[in-house]
Amino acid sequence: MSRIIPIIPDSSSSLTMSESSVAYRDGPQLGADGKPLPLDFTHHLSEVTKRRQASLIKKYYRFFQIPGIKNLAGGLPNTKFFPFETLEAQSAKPERWQPTPNHPGDKDSNKKDPAAAEPAHITVPTVSGEANPMKKVDVATALQYGQANGYPPLLDWVCKFTRDHLHPDAPYSGGPDVILTCGSTDGFAKTLEMFVNPWIDGLNDPRERPGLLCETFVYGNILSQAEPKGVQIVPVKADAKGMLATGPGGLEDVLKNWDVTKGRRPHLMYTVTLGHNPTGFVIPISRRKEIYAICSRYDVIIVEDEPYWYLQFPSATAANLAKTGTVKQQTQSAEPEVTKRTVSTGYSFLDSLTPSYISIDVDGRVVRLDTFSKTIAPGCRLGWITAQPALIDRLTRIAETSTQQPSGFVQSLVAELVMGPQPEASLSSSSSPSSSTTSTPSSTSSWSLFRSSSSTTPAAQPKPSKETPSSPGEGWQMTGWIRWLEGLRGMYERRMNRMCTILDTGSSLISSNTRLRATNSTSGTPGDWDVITTTPLYTYSWPEGGMFIWLRMHFDTHPLWEHPLFFARNGEREKTKVIDGPTLSLALMLFLTLKPHLVLVSGGNMFSATPEISKEIGWQYFRLCFAAVSEEDVDAGAQRFVDGVRAFWKITDARVIEKLVEKLGDDLDASGGEALNLMKVMGQAGAAEGMNNLGGWLGC
């Protein structure tokens, strides 16, 4: 069952439930449901977060319930004066895209049903007569001030999806709660605010410096958010299965051997575990358990950012095993390793996916970030955070004084899309007054009461628009939403398959030299023979999830590797250094943007957790995004990349490389400045006509 915490537990208390009734374990205590109570993480909260008080206005909420009260207290504009009467959209049917199989070996049917391609129509009415605030979606409530944890019907729906279908096996008592956000970027900003005391070099004690554990390669926006707060980025080594739990550079090694003079031992970890950006791994449950145990031992909060969780590709697991030759011996292991869930999600698609850290979060130490950016659209700026209720309560206080809530336009349209259709009877009519002032379901939020007892009283309600269709709309409901996700996975998985198949064909240069030799009649040795030389250009694994292919380029096999490099300066050719990896990497990126190749990729230094990683290994990697390009351009883009790389490896005249690097300016010392410089050049190149952008330069 989904749960919205009632903010008014009884008429004598104005405390939130989490404030009034949170119980933590400090031993083996169990909750009423027989599960262990979550741990108390107050000691990890930032000083600002500890000082935040719940909004004062909440104390008034109970008065809003008094029957017949004239509410002159709230500072709300009158809904009658909103210029929007309805919000309507042509939308997709959930069956628009064809799923791929949940298990390798099953037949992939990409059959198109013409009816599924037809648009549907959704309408957010002016005023809904629906009595239950968890179902009431209308312009009058959506565009009014709202509660900081989200628009009640959408919050309730997300809560239900999260608790019943995404994480039905959450192990701590009561299970997690949610708060809606303006997307995961906002979710992470709030999480940092909750757990991090800003630290300033020269002003604060170096031993107090906060730290953030993350994978060696990381989604760059996280660094941009954390570093200005003085957070020390602490990279942990990762392999094809994700962050390493043990061994040199692994999580345990980093935490156990922490040098306290460098700062506080990190109490926060940022990780993407299901379709990692940029590397594409899915952390298997066995590795997850090891990492979780170490986080428990060292008291680390896990911030799990999962925009790509539903994009898990069984075909990649099978292809990677086939590539390494293990699939024949171990047919069974072509299945991705998924826990046997103790509780089914209710949907075979969701059951087939590797679950979140929340499924093993016995302490309540996981803060998970979700977003609608990759499932609906990034411009929605809508997402949610899932965590134990006491932490959600702290986040709500942060939201109360920052974003307040995501936009009501977006919340109501998304609610209508995923929850509709609304019952016919509940469509707006001034003769069907809202009964929410008299009936108070246990899950009713105080903000809904606040609204209904003030400016949305029936008398104040505007008449419904004449355009409001008599049809109640065509929303998806939970089953449709999950079918939509399954269809998206199908479309992205097929693209990934196509791009990887083409990349596989071009990953090495094969040259053969036929030598002539007489047959030796005594020994029987054959005469003519070929010497086949294979030059690896790049290696990679098919991504097991997400939107990206992560290639390791073998620049050391380039004919000009470590060849002297000259720059033209003041009309003179000046020798500056040899052609090293970073130089070749930049030159190739630029070369690819020129005609006839016209393809844009992202360089690995953009995702390097630290400048040292960028310098040591970041330049070796390219990230290709198979998501954003059009269907036709998946093949064209991959082929252009392959052809461009092969052409680059045929360059034997160092002056060609010189010309390329000169374009990037004089200062090429493989620093962060280099990446910036390159971004500028690439930005211009990306705008070139006919450019196939596999780089995903905007947003991610």
Ligand SMILES: Cc1ncc(COP(=O)(O)O)c(C=O)c1O
């Ligand atoms: C790992 C990761 N987290 C977060 C985001 C941004 O999410 P949102 O649009 O919800 O802010 C992205 C976008 O690419 C991403 O790759």
